[in-house]
Amino acid sequence: MLNLNRIHHIAIIASDYLKSRHFYCEVLGFQLLNETYRVERQSWKADLALCGEYVIELFSFPNAPPRMSYPEACGLRHLAFAVENLEQAIAFLKTHHVECEPIRIDSITDKAFTFFSDPDGLPLEFYQDGTGDGE
Known part of the structure; x- marks a missing residue:
């Protein structure tokens, strides 16, 4: 193995x-x-x-071809980062003019998450690791 x-x-x-x-x-x-x-x-x-x-x-790289991100395409779907407080992370991104999708709840883990994009449209995710109150 x-x-x-x-x-x-x-x-x-x-x-x-x-x-x-x-x-x-x-x-x-x-x-x-x-x-x-x-x-x-x-x-x-x-x-x-x-x-x-x-x-x-x-x-x-010079002349790198664009990659399809949306709608859902085969391949790597997104890159996710764990955060302690999702609301604070979203508020911070807003101060840098980065828009996030509405918060969703993972139906399996009951944890909150949101998606946003990097400058090239690469889908990124914040996934709440903590309780939402900074713990």
Whole structure:
């Protein structure tokens, strides 16, 4: 049996690298660990961490084709982040002009969640981990 330890990273290709780096670092709070310009590929690559753990590779590539996100398409559906207080997370995103869908309740776990998009329309989710009162 294959013994996977954890997810190592998620790779995202941005249409506007600087805009997406700002979104993930300044809005969502990822830490920029390393940033490299790869001349041979005309491509930026940034390594981003969340809570000290390397999680996202953010890339730019010239003339990258757009990816279908909506309506539901086959492939990776969305990237979800656990938050302690969903209402506070939504309010924070609003201060950065990021709109969220109405809050829904997971019918299986009874937890609240919402969807929003990164600068390229990649579907992202906040999923309430706590009780909603900061615990």
